[in-house]
Amino acid sequence: MDLTGKRVFLTGGNRGLGRAIMEALLSEGARVYFCSLQAEKGKSLEAELQDRHGSSSVFFRQCDVSDADQLKKTFDDAVSKLGWVDICINNAGIMDERKMEDTIAVNAVAQIRGSQLALDHMRRDRGGRGGVIINVVSETGFKPVYWVPVYTASKHAVLGFTTSWAKNPRMSEMGVRWRCVCVGSVDTDMIHPTEEGQMVDQSTFVIPFALLIEMSEYVAAFLKMLRDQAHDDVIFEIQNGTGGRFRKRQIVDSDGVSNPVTVD
Ligand SMILES: NC(=O)C1=CN([C@@H]2O[C@H](COP(=O)(O)OP(=O)(O)OC[C@H]3O[C@@H](n4cnc5c(N)ncnc54)[C@H](O)[C@@H]3O)[C@@H](O)[C@H]2O)C=CC1
Ligand SMILES: CCCCCC(=O)/C=C/[C@H]1C=CC(=O)[C@@H]1CCCCCCC(=O)O
Numbered sequence: 001m002d003l004t005g006k007r008v009f010l011t012g013g014n015r016g017l018g019r020a021i022m023e024a025l026l027s028e029g030a031r032v033y034f035c036s037l038q039a040e041k042g043k044s045l046e047a048e049l050q051d052r053h054g055s056s057s058v059f060f061r062q063c064d065v066s067d068a069d070q071l072k073k074t075f076d077d078a079v080s081k082l083g084w085v086d087i088c089i090n091n092a093g094i095m096d097e098r099k100m101e102d103t104i105a106v107n108a109v110a111q112i113r114g115s116q117l118a119l120d121h122m123r124r125d126r127g128g129r130g131g132v133i134i135n136v137v138s139e140t141g142f143k144p145v146y147w148v149p150v151y152t153a154s155k156h157a158v159l160g161f162t163t164s165w166a167k168n169p170r171m172s173e174m175g176v177r178w179r180c181v182c183v184g185s186v187d188t189d190m191i192h193p194t195e196e197g198q199m200v201d202q203s204t205f206v207i208p209f210a211l212l213i214e215m216s217e218y219v220a221a222f223l224k225m226l227r228d229q230a231h232d233d234v235i236f237e238i239q240n241g242t243g244g245r246f247r248k249r250q251i252v253d254s255d256g257v258s259n260p261v262t263v264d
Pocket of ligand 1: 011012013014015016017018035036037038063064065066091092093094106136137138139182183184185186187188189190191
């Protein structure tokens with residue numbers, strides 16, 4: 001897919017992974033509408049990026065994605081500013097085990113709702129232009145991670161939702177592709193908990209520095225995934241040094257008999 005001129009809706013764009021992807025897409029000639037919780041930071045970033053890429057290339061609106069009404073108004077505003085949306089990236093997320101309801105609301109419900117808004121807008125069978133819906137999940141979307149069980153549950157939910165829609169037999173008629181980006185650890189604010197309790201067990205887990213993924217590798221892999229329209233697979237895994245790859249999940253019987261079942 002040529003990204004020039006593509007119209008992108010992105011949540012959580014003011015920092016971290018979202019910001020890096022937004023800047024890369026703008027450099028590729030895409031137009032981006034982004035939102036985040038923090039109004040001032042978003043506004044100043046919008047001004048900085050408009051200076052660099054042009055005033056009609058990038059738009060910002062403050063939005064709490066966990067508020068259904070705000071998210072709908074923000075998505076509708078994106079459609080009105082951009083004309084339409086080709087690529088929806090549900091990226092906003094939090095990791096704080098003390099905030100169970102917020103974690104489910106932001107990581108799971110808001111990504112699901114953002115996907116539904118995008119699908120309704122994009123469906124070719126209902127007059128839309130088709131498109132791609134990308135949910136930024138995590139390695140925790142398909143494996144148990146004991147130090148962040150609530151966060152892990154929220155990511156499993158989105159992976160289940162996304163892979164289920166992608167299996168809809170009428171999806172080619174709808175003209176929408178689905179992707180789950182399952183990345184390991186990238187050094188953003190998220191992985192630096194400021195207070196005890198943001199992770200259930202901070203004392204025992206170890207992520208070796210060698211496994212940290214460089215932001216530049218994350219961005220290159222993400223763009224590679226976006227350009228690749230041929231793949232039927234939904235899960236795109238980004239681990240250190242791999243450059244990113246499409247993959248399937250398999251469940252293997254625990255009785256020792258290897259009888260793997262591909263689940264998505
Ligand atoms: N950094 C990492 O190692 C990994 C991150 N992820 C996922 O990538 C996504 C981005 O994470 P990072 O950039 O690392 O985190 P970050 O903490 O640097 O950025 C999070 C973004 O989400 C936004 N956000 C949070 N709550 C919001 C709300 N209620 N409404 C609107 N915006 C909200 C923030 O404004 C911010 O822009 C998240 O979904 C995270 O779960 C997945 C795997 C690994
Ligand atoms: C003291 C802070 C250390 C932070 C550790 C870290 O890298 C966290 C990463 C998580 C942030 C968001 C995610 O989705 C990341 C989870 C990565 C899961 C890796 C699972 C590794 C495994 O056990 O296979």
